[in-house]
Amino acid sequence: xxxxxxxxxxxxxxxxxxxxxxxxxxxxxxxxxxxxxxxxxxxxxxxxxxxxxxxxxxxxxxxxxxxxxxxxxxxxxxxxxxxxxxxxxxxxxxxxxxxxxxxxxxxxxxxxxxxxxxxxxxxxxxxxxxxxxxxxxxxxxxxxxxxxxxxxxxxxxxxxxxxxxxxxxxxxxxxxxxxxxxxxxxxxxxxxxxxxxxxxxxxxxxxxxxxxxxxxxxxxxxxxxxxxxxxxxxxxxxxxxxxxxxxxxxxxxxxxxxxxxxxxxxxxxxxxxxxxxxxxxxxxxxxxxxxxxxxxxxxxxxxxxxxxxxxxxxxxxxxx
Ligand SMILES: NC(=O)c1ccc[n+]([C@@H]2O[C@H](COP(=O)([O-])OP(=O)(O)OC[C@H]3O[C@@H](n4cnc5c(N)ncnc54)[C@H](O)[C@@H]3O)[C@@H](O)[C@H]2O)c1
Numbered sequence: 056x057x058x059x060x061x062x063x064x065x066x067x068x069x070x071x072x073x074x075x076x077x078x079x080x081x082x083x084x085x086x087x088x089x090x091x092x093x094x095x096x097x098x099x100x101x102x103x104x105x106x107x108x109x110x111x112x113x114x115x116x117x118x119x120x121x122x123x124x125x126x127x128x129x130x131x132x133x134x135x136x137x138x139x140x141x142x143x144x145x146x147x148x149x150x151x152x153x154x155x156x157x158x159x160x161x162x163x164x165x166x167x168x169x170x171x172x173x174x175x176x177x178x179x180x181x182x183x184x185x186x187x188x189x190x191x192x193x194x195x196x197x198x199x200x201x202x203x204x205x206x207x208x209x210x211x212x213x214x215x216x217x218x219x220x221x222x223x224x225x226x227x228x229x230x231x232x233x234x235x236x237x238x239x240x241x242x243x244x245x246x247x248x249x250x251x252x253x254x255x256x257x258x259x260x261x262x263x264x265x266x267x268x269x270x271x272x273x274x275x276x277x278x279x280x281x282x283x284x285x286x287x288x289x290x291x292x293x294x295x296x297x298x299x300x301x302x303x304x305x306x307x308x309x310x311x312x313x314x315x316x317x318x319x320x321x322x323x324x325x326x327x328x329x330x331x332x333x334x335x336x337x338x339x340x341x342x343x344x345x346x347x348x349x350x351x352x353x354x355x356x357x358x359x360x361x362x363x364x365x366x367x368x369x370x371x372x373x374x375x
């Protein structure tokens with residue numbers, strides 16, 4: 056018996072591993088990642104170094120597109136649970152590099168879900184995204200909205216959900232899609248707003264504030280996310296299901312910058328216009344999630360920002 060976690064060198068995958076290690080899980084955890092260079096490998100290696108110290112955890116550098124290695128892994132470890140966090144992330148990068156998304160998010164995803172179906176995996180979780188909603192303004196967005204992704208990245212995530220639905224309808228293969236809304240916190244991604252800002256403050260990187268700071272995001276703290284994942288893990292999966300993983304608390308980017316400016320040295324913010332693949336606002340409804348997990352409280356965003364800031368300051372060299 057073992058658990059498979061893909062994208063384990065990434066932000067959410069690593070953080071979930073850390074959470075599982077904290078609860079002293081007795082089950083073996085097999086982690087894989089292709090360690091791509093979408094952002095600094097230094098950060099991914101630092102996360103992997105920590106994973107190697109967790110007991111029961113094992114890491115293999117494997118790409119979701121390597122079906123032979125994946126098959127061997129499934130037959131050796133007899134997985135009972137699969138968590139797919141591996142994907143080409145990022146909205147803007149998908150404008151110029153669509154094939155990276157088709158390879159990992161579509162072909163890679165199909166390899167994994169097909170092997171999971173063939174191996175009768177009872178708990179299959181996969182990362183989707185708030186990007187599937189596109190510019191839908193029916194806030195707070197519920198899971199049953201009609202989806203209109205407005206960028207290539209969001210489209211690949213919608214396709215993941217469509218494939219998962221088809222696998223349930225045709226083969227009764229059950230799964231849970233996790234629509235993450237702007238996850239932030241310790242070990243965060245350097246291509247995302249908050250870490251980008253802190254990187255500018257402490258590592259003299261350039262910081263561009265898109266859409267003159269008018270964007271609003273349903274920011275979701277990583278500690279809440281990994282807690283929620285643990286709770287979902289303990290539930291029986293009975294169908295093809297989808298959950299918004301969000302705090303239901305949209306905050307304007309300017310408010311966040313104002314807060315960071317109070318607790319860190321001030322920097323020059325270069326404001327620029329709207330980027331066409333972006334959405335103006337994200338705001339998800341988390342009623343369905345709260346009902347199943349019975350977890351009503353989310354970490355106060357400013358408390359989470361302070362923790363993220365203090366963590367970043369300690370690890371700032373990793374992001375140079
Ligand atoms: N962080 C967020 O706010 C957010 C929001 C919505 C959705 N998501 C989704 O959640 C998942 C995790 O996101 P993250 O923020 O941790 O991103 P991340 O980029 O930090 O992690 C993804 C990891 O997957 C690996 N990977 C990519 N393609 C692979 C492949 N073909 N084979 C094996 N490994 C591969 C990468 O090397 C990376 O380490 C992704 O699917 C992402 O699209 C994240």
